[in-house]
Amino acid sequence: MSDRITSEVVAKVARLSRLDLDDAELAAATAQLGDMLDHFADIDALDLSSVEPMTQPFALVNVMRDDVEQPTLDRDEVLLAAPDPVDGRFGVPPILGIEP
Amino acid sequence: MTAGQIRPIANSVRSGAARAVDVLNGYLARIDAREAEINAFNLVLHDEARERAEVIDAEVAAGRDPGVLAGVPIALKDNMCTRGVPTTCSSKILQDWRPPYDATVVQRLAAAGAVIVGKTNLDEFAMGSSTENSAFGPTRNPLDVTRVPGGSSGGSAAAVAAGFAAGSLGSDTGGSIRQPAALCGVVGVKPTYGTVSRLGLVAFASSLDQIGPFTTDVADAALLLEAIAGHDPGDSTSIPKPFPSLEPSLTRGVEGLRIGRITDLPGGADADVQARVDAAFDALAAAGATIVDVTIPAFTYGLTAYYLIAPAEASSNLARYDGVRYGMRVAAADTNAMYSATRSAGFGPEVRRRIMLGTYALSAGYYDAYYGKALKVRRLMAHDFDAAYADVDVVLTPASPSVAFPFGSKTSDPLAMYLCDTYTIPSNLTGHPAMSVPFGTGADGLPVGVQVLAPALGEATMFAVAAELERAAGAAQ
Numbered sequence: 001m002s003d004r005i006t007s008e009v010v011a012k013v014a015r016l017s018r019l020d021l022d023d024a025e026l027a028a029a030t031a032q033l034g035d036m037l038d039h040f041a042d043i044d045a046l047d048l049s050s051v052e053p054m055t056q057p058f059a060l061v062n063v064m065r066d067d068v069e070q071p072t073l074d075r076d077e078v079l080l081a082a083p084d085p086v087d088g089r090f091g092v093p094p095i096l097g098i099e100p
Numbered sequence: 101m102t103a104g105q106i107r108p109i110a111n112s113v114r115s116g117a118a119r120a121v122d123v124l125n126g127y128l129a130r131i132d133a134r135e136a137e138i139n140a141f142n143l144v145l146h147d148e149a150r151e152r153a154e155v156i157d158a159e160v161a162a163g164r165d166p167g168v169l170a171g172v173p174i175a176l177k178d179n180m181c182t183r184g185v186p187t188t189c190s191s192k193i194l195q196d197w198r199p200p201y202d203a204t205v206v207q208r209l210a211a212a213g214a215v216i217v218g219k220t221n222l223d224e225f226a227m228g229s230s231t232e233n234s235a236f237g238p239t240r241n242p243l244d245v246t247r248v249p250g251g252s253s254g255g256s257a258a259a260v261a262a263g264f265a266a267g268s269l270g271s272d273t274g275g276s277i278r279q280p281a282a283l284c285g286v287v288g289v290k291p292t293y294g295t296v297s298r299l300g301l302v303a304f305a306s307s308l309d310q311i312g313p314f315t316t317d318v319a320d321a322a323l324l325l326e327a328i329a330g331h332d333p334g335d336s337t338s339i340p341k342p343f344p345s346l347e348p349s350l351t352r353g354v355e356g357l358r359i360g361r362i363t364d365l366p367g368g369a370d371a372d373v374q375a376r377v378d379a380a381f382d383a384l385a386a387a388g389a390t391i392v393d394v395t396i397p398a399f400t401y402g403l404t405a406y407y408l409i410a411p412a413e414a415s416s417n418l419a420r421y422d423g424v425r426y427g428m429r430v431a432a433a434d435t436n437a438m439y440s441a442t443r444s445a446g447f448g449p450e451v452r453r454r455i456m457l458g459t460y461a462l463s464a465g466y467y468d469a470y471y472g473k474a475l476k477v478r479r480l481m482a483h484d485f486d487a488a489y490a491d492v493d494v495v496l497t498p499a500s501p502s503v504a505f506p507f508g509s510k511t512s513d514p515l516a517m518y519l520c521d522t523y524t525i526p527s528n529l530t531g532h533p534a535m536s537v538p539f540g541t542g543a544d545g546l547p548v549g550v551q552v553l554a555p556a557l558g559e560a561t562m563f564a565v566a567a568e569l570e571r572a573a574g575a576a577q
Contacts, residue, residue, distance in 0.1 A: 010456065017415065017459045018422070018436075019452055020444040032514055033457060039515055040404040040470070043477050053475030054482060056307050056337070057293040057531020058556070063336040077200040083429035090424050095435045 004034045104317035105266040106172050106324060110213070113171035116160055120153035120171030124215055127173045130263045131217070139239050140249075140258040142178045142188055144218040149173065152215045159213075166213030169327055174209055175265035177256045178219035179226055180311070181300035182206055189302050190234035191224045193421050193428045193446025203300020204335070205269060205311055205328045212327045217265050220255030224448045225418065226276055226304045228252050229520035232511055233450045241284060243546060247504040250280030250520075253314070257284040260314045267315045267324045271301055273308045274406050275499075275524025278536040281314055282499035282549025285538045287321045287566070288314050290524075292557050293531035294339040296325075297332030305413035306337075308406075308528040318537065318567045322346035325559075339557075349563035355388035357565065360492035363393045366400045366522055369498045372542030377498050380539050380550040383572035384496075384565065394488040394495065398480040399526055405481065406525040407518055408461045408474035414451075415458030421446065453514060478529045485530050489555040494565050497523045499536035499549035523551060533559050537566045539573045 084091035231254025253270025257280035281288025329343035423429035423442035536549035
């Protein structure tokens, strides 16, 4: 992966990340990510074809419990932290009917 | 401050020889005198701590035992949830958030009789190595206020070094307990992954994060770790076994132990730091241990693997900050615009950088080249350490490549900051335990931390070696 990351790719990554970048921020991010990826190219020298990926330190097994009701968080206490609680629910701006 | 504090306090409070309120007042007085200069805390809980200490004293007066941490003032990194008490992660996006529950470690501290004195400053969402990335201003190193305390748990390290708390908790994803412990001259432990419950620890990189203690000596670290360790059904990665007592380790010595010296360790450690690590090997050899050369070829590639895996996990974990259920919201015409406006205003530059790096490493077309490869390097790291631990009981390295550095010296170059984590990252990738022990001083009289690494669940041996290093450092003074 020796090709430098482009500002078009960084702009797409920012969109995927739900982050707004202005032109100066986009230029800075492109340069910084490019420098990092150059550094990270050191692992390209490794032959990893026969190595299994490792996602967790130790093998995990599903943790099961009996299907019985447990205490849950208090709804009113949870909604105290919500930016826009509406009738016991989380309020959000419109999601439909607005052009992207 | 090198003498232990937790044991003497708990002993005297439990026996009635001292009152928890008086103990607390001593710590609060130091906070009042110096916190404006140090900025170790995002929040000091003066009133809550006094009420709690009074409850502890009343229990003792009524003939009950409040627990092994009775009346011990403890500081909490501000990424651990405290019910009804702000938990900010030093981020604007969580500035006013009050969690509706306590983290498991908070419950365990309470059950053991501890007194929470405050929530400590950190690099935003624990991303950084200097605490300069906090949205609420940096923490200063109590030993030299022109220098950083390390990070990301810089506030927790500084709080213990400044005598603001008898012990504290931090979280360590790539060195965030051990590196600040080294820079502030205190003991810092990252236990085996799964030893301490992560329930209520705000997630950064879930396969790497682990909570651990900061203390002024090794015996205190053992006691505080024992109090918070143990299985928690609420964390599916929690090890379903009781945590063993570390008490026998403190006096075991190192007779017969094999101490690994990594011959292909990546360079970059300053000469003053390396000299102290060399002296640590000599001290352990003089105390009856055998020094054995080992190789860890993957060590060099740890930085790359970590800085792809941790941001990848972070980009996923931090997707939850969307302005819907809690935290900051910036109003916008539709939901998508609200997400972006909120996240752009709420996250600082380093957090945004890592979210983008992680999103890139996970995105279609780049996943195999970056994230997939990094996971394979992680496997190599585990293999290399397993092979080394066939020949040795523990491995010694520097905890940090340098002593505490001046403010601003690495902030313009993210990669220079990342290199601070060179020696601490491998233990997070493998899940193995590691700790930093103060072992003399380097340049400008600043403390150097020697890192003891051990295999999974090897805390008993790790603490035996750490205790020996502490004795040797004390004898040399």
